[in-house]
Amino acid sequence: MENVHVCDHPLVQHKISLLRDKNTGSKEFRELVSEISMFICYEATRDLPLKEVQIETPLALANAKIISGRKVAFVPIMRAGLGMVDGALALVPAAKVGHVGIYRDKANSNSAAEYYCKLPFDIANREVIILDLMLATGVSAVKTVEIVKNAGAKNVKFMCVLTCPEGIKALQTAHPDVEIICGAIDEGLNDDLYIVPGIGDGGDRLFGTK
Ligand code: URA
Numbered sequence: 595m596e597n598v599h600v601c602d603h604p605l606v607q608h609k610i611s612l613l614r615d616k617n618t619g620s621k622e623f624r625e626l627v628s629e630i631s632m633f634i635c636y637e638a639t640r641d642l643p644l645k646e647v648q649i650e651t652p653l654a655l656a657n658a659k660i661i662s663g664r665k666v667a668f669v670p671i672m673r674a675g676l677g678m679v680d681g682a683l684a685l686v687p688a689a690k691v692g693h694v695g696i697y698r699d700k701a702n703s704n705s706a707a708e709y710y711c712k713l714p715f716d717i718a719n720r721e722v723i724i725l726d727l728m729l730a731t732g733v734s735a736v737k738t739v740e741i742v743k744n745a746g747a748k749n750v751k752f753m754c755v756l757t758c759p760e761g762i763k764a765l766q767t768a769h770p771d772v773e774i775i776c777g778a779i780d781e782g783l784n785d786d787l788y789i790v791p792g793i794g795d796g797g798d799r800l801f802g803t804k
Contacts, residue, residue: 598762598774599637606633610755610777613793620802624677627727627800630755630777631681638723638753638775639666639686664749667720669694671738672710674727674796678753682725690714694724694741696734703787706737718746727796729757729774730789732764739769751775755796758782758789 609626612618618626645662648655666689668682669675679691695710714720722742729735729752739750752765753775760783762774780789788794798804 595762595779597766597770597772598776598779600779601634601637601775601777603633606630606777613755614791616794618799620799623799627677627755628681628684631678631725631753632684634678634753634755634775634777635682635685635723638751638773639721642666642721664721665689665719667692667714667717667722667747668725669713669722669738669742670725671696671734674800675725677727677796677800678725678755682723682753690716690720692717692742694738696737698733703731704733706733708737708741711741713742713745717742718748720747720749722747722750724750724752726752726754727756727800728789728792729754729761729765729776730783731787732761732768735761735765736768739765739772743769756780756789756792761789 609630613626642661643663644659646657647660649658666686668679668689669692670679672693672695683689692713697707697709699705724738735752742750751773755777757776758780780792784790
C-alpha cells in the first residue's frame with residue numbers, strides 16, 4: 595500500500611500482541627501504548643531535515659548534524675490518542691501539542707463533529723503528526739486532517755497503533771498526501787465498526803472505563 599508504513603520491528607509486534615490480550619489491564623496497556631508510540635514516532639520522524647553544525651567535542655572540532663527547520667506538532671485525537679502523547683514527546687520533547695475532540699454520530703457512522711479544538715498558533719510552520727490509537731472507519735481521522743489543514747498545516751502525517759484496510763482507504767481517498775505510520779494492519783471492521791481481531795475499545799482499555 596502506498597503511503598502506508600508498518601513498523602514491523604519485533605519489539606513493536608511483541609508489544610502489540612500484549613495489547614491484544616484481553617487479560618492485559620489498564621496500567622500495563624497504558625505503558626505498552628506509550629512504548630509502542632515511541633517506536634512509531636521514530637518512524638514518523640524519519641525524514642525530518644538535518645543541518646550541519648560545528649561542535650567542539652572534548653577532543654576536536656566536529657562537523658555534526660542537528661534537526662533543522664521544520665518543528666513538530668503532535669495532535670492527539672481525544673480520547674484514545676491521548677495515550678500516545680507521552681511516548682511521542684519522549685522522542686521530540688520540544689514539540690507542541692494540539693488537541694482535537696471528535697464526536698462520532700452513533701446514528702450515522704459516516705459523520706463526525708468537532709467538539710474541541712486547540713492547536714498551536716504556528717501550526718502552519720510545523721510538521722503535524724496526528725495521533726490516534728486506531729484508524730478504524732477513518733471518519734475521525736479524515737475530519738481531523740481537514741481541521742489541521744484548515745488551520746494552515748501543509749505537512750501532515752497520521753500515526754496509529756492499529757489500522758485496517760477500510761480506514762486506510764478512507765483516509766487515503768480524502769487525503770492522499772497524508773502518510774500513515776502504524777504498528778499493524780488488521781483484517782477489517784466488524785458490524786459494530788471495531789477492528790478485528792484488534793484490541794477492543796482502546797479508550798476504555800486505556801482509561802479503565804469499562
Ligand atoms: N475504536 C476502538 O477503540 N476500537 C476499535 O476497534 C475501533 C475503533
